[in-house]
Amino acid sequence: MSGIGGRPRIGIVGAGNIASLNVHGYLSDPRCDVVAVCDPVEGRAAAAAAEWGAPKAFTDLGAMLADPDIDAVEILTPTHLHHEHALAAVAAGKHVSCQKPLANSVADARAMATAAEAAGVILRVSECYRHYPPLERARQLIAEGAIGRPTHIRLRTVVGQTHSDFQAGLEADGYVWRMNAHSPGGHLFDDMIHKYAVALWLVDRDIVSVQAVVRRRDHFFEPCAALFEYDDPRLLGTMEVSYAPSMWLRSSFYGADEFFEIQGDEGFLWVTRCTGEMLDLSPIVLYQGGKDNQTTTTFSDVPSAWDLGFDRSAFHFIDALVDGVPAEMSAEDATKALQLCFAVYQAGNTSAAVDPRTIEDKVVPDGWPR
Numbered sequence: 001m002s003g004i005g006g007r008p009r010i011g012i013v014g015a016g017n018i019a020s021l022n023v024h025g026y027l028s029d030p031r032c033d034v035v036a037v038c039d040p041v042e043g044r045a046a047a048a049a050a051e052w053g054a055p056k057a058f059t060d061l062g063a064m065l066a067d068p069d070i071d072a073v074e075i076l077t078p079t080h081l082h083h084e085h086a087l088a089a090v091a092a093g094k095h096v097s098c099q100k101p102l103a104n105s106v107a108d109a110r111a112m113a114t115a116a117e118a119a120g121v122i123l124r125v126s127e128c129y130r131h132y133p134p135l136e137r138a139r140q141l142i143a144e145g146a147i148g149r150p151t152h153i154r155l156r157t158v159v160g161q162t163h164s165d166f167q168a169g170l171e172a173d174g175y176v177w178r179m180n181a182h183s184p185g186g187h188l189f190d191d192m193i194h195k196y197a198v199a200l201w202l203v204d205r206d207i208v209s210v211q212a213v214v215r216r217r218d219h220f221f222e223p224c225a226a227l228f229e230y231d232d233p234r235l236l237g238t239m240e241v242s243y244a245p246s247m248w249l250r251s252s253f254y255g256a257d258e259f260f261e262i263q264g265d266e267g268f269l270w271v272t273r274c275t276g277e278m279l280d281l282s283p284i285v286l287y288q289g290g291k292d293n294q295t296t297t298t299f300s301d302v303p304s305a306w307d308l309g310f311d312r313s314a315f316h317f318i319d320a321l322v323d324g325v326p327a328e329m330s331a332e333d334a335t336k337a338l339q340l341c342f343a344v345y346q347a348g349n350t351s352a353a354v355d356p357r358t359i360e361d362k363v364v365p366d367g368w369p370r
């Protein structure tokens with residue numbers, strides 16, 4: 001799709017907990033303007049519009065979408081509303097960037113992609129992990145052959161506590177819809193969707209089989225371990241998620257951290273942090289085991305603050321709007337991440353291997369919602 005050129009005028013849909021991190025990139029990109037904010041909660045859009053210097057505030061999405069002076073919208077509403085809101089924006093002729101997860105079902109995600117294509121507008125998913133500099137560099141190193149042929153990808157998430165101002169400032173209403181029937185599975189859906197997106201993108205390969213154990217305790221994911229078979233039989237992936245309510249994590253954002261380990265037949269790559277700052281290590285460590293020369297390289301120069309992923313995702317949407325570069329993450333890729341998420345639930349429910357490509361609707365973990 002060619003770019004719209006000019007200076008995109010962005011409308012923000014939803015001014016809740018994640019909005020300030022998400023909008024910061026648009027505010028700091030000199031190529032675009034944030035011109036409107038919409039949120040039905042009394043005073044929320046007006047306050048955000050004042051803070052961000054946006055001239056217009058709306059409490060009704062239909063009214064905002066009818067405004068011809070908005071070219072594109074950033075959808076930051078609760079996930080169960082993405083389908084309705086993206087379809088409305090597309091019908092109004094707006095380009096759409098939508099926060100992850102794209103939708104609550106594969107069928108809804110496909111309908112959104114079809115509608116955008118028919119309308120000739122961009123629909124992309126804002127997936128900050130795929131714009132996080134250490135992960136971007138790791139992906140580049142893998143593609144350059146720095147660890148030889150990848151054989152194993154390990155994605156580890158720990159969720160605990162944090163003293164961060166960001167976490168302390170979160171509004172409680174942002175946690176209600178995530179943990180009730182509005183969500184097809186709570187935290188493992190809402191947060192792990194990032195890791196599924198990364199598992200596919202790091203090596204640009206599809207996953208064809210998933211096995212998983214998903215325990216159903218406080219947050220319906222702890223602990224969870226999943227095994228991925230890629231379409232390259234020489235490559236496996238594992239994902240582990242654990243909840244550590246008595247562990248305080250160093251973080252400027254949520255009380256969580258992630259570690260990524262990619263092994264190849266000639267070396268190892270570690271991305272040692274993401275949401276948190278738990279380890280005092282370089283964000284990337286590369287081990288290369290040549291016969292005559294074994295080296296460990298650190299990449300301390302790579303910026304590693306988690307919020308950079310949001311900024312860079314916003315810059316990228318402007319790249320797509322202005323220059324017509326393919327908009328990452330595509331709806332197709334976001335749909336594959338959704339299928340992977342539901343495959344983990346189905347594998348956990350049935351204790352059997354699941355091909356994620358067979359999932360066309362959604363799968364809810366047994367017993368959900370509590």
Ligand SMILES: NC(=O)c1ccc[n+]([C@@H]2O[C@H](COP(=O)([O-])OP(=O)(O)OC[C@H]3O[C@@H](n4cnc5c(N)ncnc54)[C@H](O)[C@@H]3O)[C@@H](O)[C@H]2O)c1
Pocket residue numbers: 013014015016017018019038039040041044060061076077078079081099100101126127128171173174175190
């Ligand atoms: N990339 C990340 O790391 C990350 C982190 C947190 C949240 N998210 C995603 O961002 C989205 C929002 O999450 P959040 O934590 O900010 O949730 P939230 O509940 O705090 O905020 C959602 C906002 O949308 C508003 N809203 C509801 N209906 C609306 C409508 N019709 N028009 C306009 N606004 C409306 C709500 O009033 C609320 O202010 C979710 O999809 C979530 O999964 C992504």
